[in-house]
Amino acid sequence: MENGFDWPALMRAGMRGLALKPVEFWALTPAELLFLLGTTSADAPLTRSRLDELAAAYPDT
Numbered sequence: 001m002e003n004g005f006d007w008p009a010l011m012r013a014g015m016r017g018l019a020l021k022p023v024e025f026w027a028l029t030p031a032e033l034l035f036l037l038g039t040t041s042a043d044a045p046l047t048r049s050r051l052d053e054l055a056a057a058y059p060d061t
Contacts, residue, residue, distance in 0.1 A: 005030065013037055 010033060014025040018036055028036070031046075 014020045014033055015022065
């Protein structure tokens with residue numbers, strides 16, 4: 001994996017580990033998936049600067 005997400009690993013974690021159906025997996029945002037996997041803190045709100053970083057890293061084109 002160069003840049004971005006390791007989709008095969010995330011798919012295994014979501015569909016095998018969390019028992020999500022494919023349609024459920026693909027309906028999640030990356031942030032929701034990471035939250036379900038326990039890799040983010042519910043106590044840490046998204047700040048404007050972090051949102052700007054994410055928008056720059058994953059632009060809507």
